[in-house]
Amino acid sequence: MEIFEVHILGCGSALPTTRHNASSQVVRIGNKQFMIDCGEGTQLQLRRSHIHFSFINHIFISHLHGDHCFGLIGMISTFGLLGRTAPLHIYADKMLRKLMKEQLDFFCKELKYQVIFHDIDATKHQVIYEDNTITVHTIPQKHRIPCCGFLFTEKPKKRHIRRDMIDAYNIPEYKRRGIKEGEDYITPEGETIPNARLTTDADPSRSYAYCSDTLPCPENCPLIAGADLLYHEATFATSEATRAQATFHSTAAQAAHIAAEAGVKKLVIGHFSSRYDDESTLLAEAQEIFPNSHIADEGKVFHV
Amino acid sequence: MEIFEVHILGCGSALPTTRHNASSQVVRIGNKQFMIDCGEGTQLQLRRSHIHFSFINHIFISHLHGDHCFGLIGMISTFGLLGRTAPLHIYADKMLRKLMKEQLDFFCKELKYQVIFHDIDATKHQVIYEDNTITVHTIPQKHRIPCCGFLFTEKPKKRHIRRDMIDAYNIPEYKRRGIKEGEDYITPEGETIPNARLTTDADPSRSYAYCSDTLPCPENCPLIAGADLLYHEATFATSEATRAQATFHSTAAQAAHIAAEAGVKKLVIGHFSSRYDDESTLLAEAQEIFPNSHIADEGKVFHV
Numbered sequence: 001m002e003i004f005e006v007h008i009l010g011c012g013s014a015l016p017t018t019r020h021n022a023s024s025q026v027v028r029i030g031n032k033q034f035m036i037d038c039g040e041g042t043q044l045q046l047r048r049s050h051i052h053f054s055f056i057n058h059i060f061i062s063h064l065h066g067d068h069c070f071g072l073i074g075m076i077s078t079f080g081l082l083g084r085t086a087p088l089h090i091y092a093d094k095m096l097r098k099l100m101k102e103q104l105d106f107f108c109k110e111l112k113y114q115v116i117f118h119d120i121d122a123t124k125h126q127v128i129y130e131d132n133t134i135t136v137h138t139i140p141q142k143h144r145i146p147c148c149g150f151l152f153t154e155k156p157k158k159r160h161i162r163r164d165m166i167d168a169y170n171i172p173e174y175k176r177r178g179i180k181e182g183e184d185y186i187t188p189e190g191e192t193i194p195n196a197r198l199t200t201d202a203d204p205s206r207s208y209a210y211c212s213d214t215l216p217c218p219e220n221c222p223l224i225a226g227a228d229l230l231y232h233e234a235t236f237a238t239s240e241a242t243r244a245q246a247t248f249h250s251t252a253a254q255a256a257h258i259a260a261e262a263g264v265k266k267l268v269i270g271h272f273s274s275r276y277d278d279e280s281t282l283l284a285e286a287q288e289i290f291p292n293s294h295i296a297d298e299g300k301v302f303h304v
Numbered sequence: 305m306e307i308f309e310v311h312i313l314g315c316g317s318a319l320p321t322t323r324h325n326a327s328s329q330v331v332r333i334g335n336k337q338f339m340i341d342c343g344e345g346t347q348l349q350l351r352r353s354h355i356h357f358s359f360i361n362h363i364f365i366s367h368l369h370g371d372h373c374f375g376l377i378g379m380i381s382t383f384g385l386l387g388r389t390a391p392l393h394i395y396a397d398k399m400l401r402k403l404m405k406e407q408l409d410f411f412c413k414e415l416k417y418q419v420i421f422h423d424i425d426a427t428k429h430q431v432i433y434e435d436n437t438i439t440v441h442t443i444p445q446k447h448r449i450p451c452c453g454f455l456f457t458e459k460p461k462k463r464h465i466r467r468d469m470i471d472a473y474n475i476p477e478y479k480r481r482g483i484k485e486g487e488d489y490i491t492p493e494g495e496t497i498p499n500a501r502l503t504t505d506a507d508p509s510r511s512y513a514y515c516s517d518t519l520p521c522p523e524n525c526p527l528i529a530g531a532d533l534l535y536h537e538a539t540f541a542t543s544e545a546t547r548a549q550a551t552f553h554s555t556a557a558q559a560a561h562i563a564a565e566a567g568v569k570k571l572v573i574g575h576f577s578s579r580y581d582d583e584s585t586l587l588a589e590a591q592e593i594f595p596n597s598h599i600a601d602e603g604k605v606f607h608v
Contacts, residue, residue: 014381014382014385015382015385015386016347016348016351016378016382017351018348018351018352021348022378040344040345040347040348040375040378041344041345041348043320043344044320044322044325044344044345047320047321047322048322064410064411065411066377066378066381066411070377070378070381071344073370073374074320074326074344074370074374077318077370077374078318078319078320081318081319082319095410098406099406099407099410102402102403102406103403103407106368106399106403107368107369107370
């Protein structure tokens with residue numbers, strides 16, 4: 001199956017620490033790379049993770065708090081210095097376009113590529129990106145300012161055509177595409193070979209959901225139901241549940257409850273408060289509710 | 305003598321690498337800390353160097369290229385989250401005030417402290433900061449955009465009053481200040497004790513010059529003559545002299561020539577191009593001309 005993985009570049013929260021960078025990750029699907037959030041220092045984390053700068057063409061910004069977007073201007077500037085010519089698409093709240101315009105005009109006058117802003121309505125669950133294999137939906141979140149998560153879903157895939165059947169029936173090249181899409185094959189002699197005999201099932205379509213920053217949103221569970229991987233913010237431990245509520249964040253246990261209710265296959269928690277010297281308590285609290293829970297860390301790669 | 309030292313937070317150039325951060329340093333003089341330049345990631349470097357965020361009240365920005373100022377917004381935001389109430393003074397080209405206003409209004413609405421911008425005219429050599437012990441002058445530089453260096457100079461210090469003379473003449477407390485400033489002492493019996501007998505020489509007034517980014521400016525040598533420490537950009541080796549000229553930067557050898565001509569005591573070179581995997585060539589080229597040359601590195605502290 002094609003690569004589908006999530007590279008964690010930063011999984012800290014508002015206050016950066018020497019352990020965790022501000023939020024950013026790269027979702028790699030086949031030869032495409034999508035960035036989610038871009039806190040300060042993201043370009044350096046990109047370098048550290050050996051991800052090719054030039055393969056990043058789409059950046060999704062969940063919300064306009066600094067720890068999710070202050071790294072954009074430096075990265076855009078660096079892309080320019082490295083000779084980029086391909087357009088860069090940024091999906092974000094409409095204010096970002098306005099906030100960045102003056103900076104881009106001043107600091108990035110000599111850019112040889114276009115920065116194209118796509119406005120997101122964070123209150124809606126809708127498709128904001130689509131290509132021949134992938135769809136990206138917004139997931140409305142509950143935070144202090146407009147905020148959304150992102151759901152990456154592979155489109156239905158084609159069935160696998162059996163090599164031995166191609167040989168047995170000598171199926172011509174131009175017929176194979178239709179067979180992969182489910183058609184039967186009619187031999188030159190007029191015999192119909194049913195598709196089920198010619199093909200094996202398509203690979204399942206995988207999905208990845210990113211939820212940060214937010215109060216727990218059980219109403220979103222149907223949207224992310226059965227996801228192969230869910231990244232959910234878990235800023236606090238249960239002992240700080242009151243603070244989590246007040247600042248519109250989630251605890252690790254709340255993240256795990258969402259994972260369980262949505263029936264996802266695997267949970268990764270992140271967006272850790274700077275107060276924790278390690279996240280073992282958060283992990284334990286999540287695993288108690290949802291055993292297949294994991295903690296994010298800079299440099300970690302999770303397979304979807 | 306009072307502490308006077310320079311903490312290197314970043315000494316890379318426009319393209320950040322895993323070896324060098326964007327430009328920033330903290331000049332510590334006694335209990336005061338001044339920041340020079342603030343590239344992306346500076347707040348994290350501050351944490352790494354264990355410098356107290358709250359002691360930084362004055363930031364000097366040499367010029368408005370991103371690698372010298374993109375870290376400001378994140379650091380200002382973090383200072384706010386940490387509960388800062390003391391005003392923060394930023395000395396920079398007047399455009400910075402304009403560029404940051406919209407960002408501050410949007411991202412830092414809840415700041416409990418003032419950010420006060422002081423406009424710099426980078427074409428002039430003049431005092432831009434002064435307190436009871438320190439003066440900071442601008443040093444005009446030659447770069448692609450308005451750019452200046454900074455000269456930190458201790459004001460003349462008071463003479464040391466000799467403990468044994470205080471005892472011998474039983475000099476009252478209220479007379480000592482005048483004696484430290486050079487006055488003679490007249491005993492209750494009317495005898496004049498000359499100051500030279502009562503005191504030893506004051507500590508010398510030290511100075512630190514920061515020159516980045518710039519073509520070599522021999523005309524500035526009189527301004528920085530005899531400085532105890534000179535930090536001079538050395539983006540390139542001599543083999544890239546043409547490129548240095550074209551981009552308004554200096555080579556290590558040119559930096560060393562400036563150090564020699566100005567008769568400074570020690571040279572530190574920095575602002576290294578990302579093309580160098582180590583700076584041994586740059587150091588060797590500088591030391592050939594000015595033996596007391598050193599290379600900057602993140603975390604290094606140089607005593608003035």
